[in-house]
Amino acid sequence: MDKIKREKGYTKANFLKGLFVENPLFVSILGTCPALATTKTVEAAFGMGLLFTIVLLCSNVLVSLLRKLIPEEIRTPSYIVIIATFVTMVKMFTNAFLPELYSTLGVFISLIVVNCIVLGRAEAYASKNNVFDSFIDALGMGVGYTLAIILMAIFREFLGTGAFSIGTVFTFIPAAKLQIIPKGYEISLFQTPVGAFIVFALILAVIAFIKNRKAELKFNLDKQEKIRKAQEAKLKAQEAANGGNK
Amino acid sequence: MDSQKKHYLITALTLGIITAASAAIIGLTNMVTRDQIARNEENKINAGIVEIFGENAKKSGDQHNLENYKYVQYYYDVTNGTEQIGYAFRTSGSNMYGKISLMVGFYYATEAFKALSIVTNEQTYATTLVENYINPVNEGTRVVEDVSCGATYGARLVRDMIDECYTAMVEVIANG
Numbered sequence: 001m002d003k004i005k006r007e008k009g010y011t012k013a014n015f016l017k018g019l020f021v022e023n024p025l026f027v028s029i030l031g032t033c034p035a036l037a038t039t040k041t042v043e044a045a046f047g048m049g050l051l052f053t054i055v056l057l058c059s060n061v062l063v064s065l066l067r068k069l070i071p072e073e074i075r076t077p078s079y080i081v082i083i084a085t086f087v088t089m090v091k092m093f094t095n096a097f098l099p100e101l102y103s104t105l106g107v108f109i110s111l112i113v114v115n116c117i118v119l120g121r122a123e124a125y126a127s128k129n130n131v132f133d134s135f136i137d138a139l140g141m142g143v144g145y146t147l148a149i150i151l152m153a154i155f156r157e158f159l160g161t162g163a164f165s166i167g168t169v170f171t172f173i174p175a176a177k178l179q180i181i182p183k184g185y186e187i188s189l190f191q192t193p194v195g196a197f198i199v200f201a202l203i204l205a206v207i208a209f210i211k212n213r214k215a216e217l218k219f220n221l222d223k224q225e226k227i228r229k230a231q232e233a234k235l236k237a238q239e240a241a242n243g244g245n246k
Numbered sequence: 247m248d249s250q251k252k253h254y255l256i257t258a259l260t261l262g263i264i265t266a267a268s269a270a271i272i273g274l275t276n277m278v279t280r281d282q283i284a285r286n287e288e289n290k291i292n293a294g295i296v297e298i299f300g301e302n303a304k305k306s307g308d309q310h311n312l313e314n315y316k317y318v319q320y321y322y323d324v325t326n327g328t329e330q331i332g333y334a335f336r337t338s339g340s341n342m343y344g345k346i347s348l349m350v351g352f353y354y355a356t357e358a359f360k361a362l363s364i365v366t367n368e369q370t371y372a373t374t375l376v377e378n379y380i381n382p383v384n385e386g387t388r389v390v391e392d393v394s395c396g397a398t399y400g401a402r403l404v405r406d407m408i409d410e411c412y413t414a415m416v417e418v419i420a421n422g
Contacts (some may be wrong), residue, residue, distance in 0.1 A: 020270050070264075074261045078264050088275070096279035107370055
């Protein structure tokens with residue numbers, strides 16, 4: 001029973017770590033190239049995140065399945081072949097069934113092969129853990145990466161075009177555009193690579209601020225606790241000394 | 247067989263099996279998707295001809311294959327329903343920044359360059375190339391030879407592809 005409870009807690013933590021504590025983009029700073037290049041629109045970022053998650057899930061599961069069969073010497077080449085196979089499949093299916101997404105993401109679909117997160121999770125996690133845990137790890141990392149690039153895309157699309165649009169990449173959705181900032185007042189800089197770097201840096205700065213603030217608060221609380229304990233100990237010692245005198 | 251040789255054999259076999267399985271899976275995926283990809287490409291070519299020559303434009307007759315060219319693959323005669331108005335060349339090239347495929351249109355009457363349409367653009371600086379070079383060339387605000395655009399290598403490739411299309415068109419006309 002205890003084991004089941006521990007495993008349930010572990011699965012949740014395993015999934016959530018990819019979203020927050022070990023977010024591949026904002027904490028590990030991995031996969032930044034596609035994050036900067038494919039976040040001009042929320043739709044494109046979602047598409048990139050979706051394809052990335054599919055590749056990560058498939059490669060993590062297969063690497064975990066084959067972990068006891070692949071000899072140590074050929075681990076990395078085997079993982080690269082596995083990842084490249086899934087990326088090629090995803091590329092072909094996207095070209096066939098989502099051609100607009102394929103032309104929007106262009107070379108960045110192929111570049112998933114060399115994305116550090118995919119090989120990193122295969123090497124660091126899937127090669128040492130069972131299939132279920134590897135699946136959950138990949139799901140958490142994939143969702144975490146997708147949410148991170150969507151967050152960047154929200155800022156870039158809103159500030160760079162003054163609008164949010166759907167139906168341009170996923171053409172099966174009826175096309176719609178919500179213009180929020182009047183035309184002429186948008187800051188087109190945010191649609192350029194420079195804008196991507198600025199947005200990325202600002203998000204990292206906010207995260208660092210929150211982390212530092214938390215650490216500072218914890219430090220102050222610990223300090224107060226230590227002072228309180230020292231005072232209590234001093235008081236007790238005084239009381240003991242007074243009792244002895246009596 | 248000593249244990250070391252056995253180990254080497256197993257290692258080589260494992261990598262061989264993984265690679266063979268990967269090749270088989272990719273081949274299978276290609277079989278499933280190739281017809282749809284071909285249909286998408288056909289639609290893109292038709293849309294490209296309309297983009298270059300206007301709403302009533304459509305290809306006339308069969309695809310004319312061209313050989314001995316670096317980039318140009320084939321061309322179509324383009325009509326407006328009643329008479330020929332141009333030529334549309336399908337051309338594909340690549341450089342260290344990736345691959346690009348285009349439809350390049352020329353007027354039938356004057357043999358002058360009309361415009362180009364993108365079929366696939368896998369260049370690393372894809373958006374820069376489109377925004378700073380291809381769109382201005384199509385709008386007539388930039389000449390084809392002016393390639394300094396922030397994606398200069400891509401623009402040079404496109405310029406060379408257009409030049410080769412022009413050469414091919416001259417040869418096609420000369421050969422009747």
